[in-house]
Amino acid sequence: NYVRGNGSARVANSLVTITGGEFASDTANKAQYVIGGNKSMAYTGDTAKTLVEKDSGVLVNGNVNIADGAVVGGSMAKAENDGKATATVAGNSGVQVDKGSLTGVVGGGIAETYYGGGGSAVSEVKGTSSVTINGGTIKGIAYGAVAGNAGTSSAAVVGGGMANGEGASASVTSTNVSITGGIIDGKVVAGGLAINGGTTTVEG
Numbered sequence: 580n581y582v583r584g585n586g587s588a589r590v591a592n593s594l595v596t597i598t599g600g601e602f603a604s605d606t607a608n609k610a611q612y613v614i615g616g617n618k619s620m621a622y623t624g625d626t627a628k629t630l631v632e633k634d635s636g637v638l639v640n641g642n643v644n645i646a647d648g649a650v651v652g653g654s655m656a657k658a659e660n661d662g663k664a665t666a667t668v669a670g671n672s673g674v675q676v677d678k679g680s681l682t683g684v685v686g687g688g689i690a691e692t693y694y695g696g697g698g699s700a701v702s703e704v705k706g707t708s709s710v711t712i713n714g715g716t717i718k719g720i721a722y723g724a725v726a727g728n729a730g731t732s733s734a735a736v737v738g739g740g741m742a743n744g745e746g747a748s749a750s751v752t753s754t755n756v757s758i759t760g761g762i763i764d765g766k767v768v769a770g771g772l773a774i775n776g777g778t779t780t781v782e783g
Contacts, residue, residue, distance in 0.1 A: 580617045582627045588617060589630040597679070598641035602648075610721045610729065611647045612689060613637055615672060616654030621662030621698065629654060634670040634706075639715065643679035649720045650674050650681055653688030653704045653740065653751075657724065660696030671706035672751075676715045676761065683720030683732070683765070686710040686754060687740030690747040690777065693724045702740055704751040710738050712758040719765040720772070728775045735765025742777025753783035 580588035593616050602611065615637040617629035636652050639645075652674040654666035666688055674684050686709050688702030717736055722743050723729025738756040740749025749771055756769050771779025 580629055582629050583620045584622055584625045584627065587628040589632060590617065592633045593617065593631050593635040595637045597639045597643050599643060601644040602646060610723050612655060613645060613648070613650045614655050615652045616668050616688065617666055618655045619657065619664040619666040621658040621664035623660040623662055625662045628665045631668040634672065635668050636673040638675050639679045639681065640677035641679060645681045647682055647721050649683035649685050651685045651689050652708055654702055655689045656700040656702045657691045658698040658700040659694045660698055662698045664700045666702045668704045671709070672704045673709035675711040676717065677713045679715045681715060682718050684710050684717055684736050685720065685741050686738045687751040687771065688749050689740065690742045690749045691724050692744035692747045693728055697746065699746040702749045704740065707753045707755055708739055708751040709755040710736055712736065712761045714761045716762045717764065722774060732772060732774065733766050734768050734772050735763050736767040737772045738769040739771035739781050740779050741772040742779050743774040745776040747777040750780040750782065754781055
């Protein structure tokens with residue numbers, strides 16, 4: 580589900596499977612993510628909420644080139660100005676990569692804020708967020724919604740969540756990262772990734 584503006588949505592389970600294709604990079608400082616769960620987008624004055632009632636995840640296995648953003652196991656919360664976005668996975672989230680070329684992997688969810696204004700974006704995985712890398716090539720995570728908070732992280736694999744911007748927070752209960760093959764062109768972090776004033780938490 581994708582909620583834009585005021586509204587809410589829920590789904591029982593969510594899984595994205597990618598076995599081929601190319602996802603081109605975006606040169607406008609706006610990272611394009613592959614999201615295993617839902618996306619909540621709150622504009623000025625909006626409240627957006629989404630829920631995955633059980634589990635979410637992404638499987639990448641094939642001649643795949645994801646040249647921008649990251650592959651995200653959980654859900655995404657995104658808010659501009661004073662908007663309030665919440666994206667929750669009630670169970671577990673995860674990413675498995677067997678083959679392919681990716682700009683980054685996040686096992687949990689992502690939260691991003693931009694333009695200031697005191698807004699909030701909260702992404703939560705109530706269970707375990709996991710990353711399993713059996714093959715492929717993983718590069719640094721590309722992040723950001725506008726030029727002021729966009730960039731490329733030195734981290735390529737993040738077991739927890741990612742939060743970018745003031746008022747952005749991403750939490751998981753526990754994480755699990757397993758790497759049996761592939762090429763990792765960047766740091767591997769079992770916990771979360773906080774950027775530009777964001778906050779990440781691993782509860783367990």
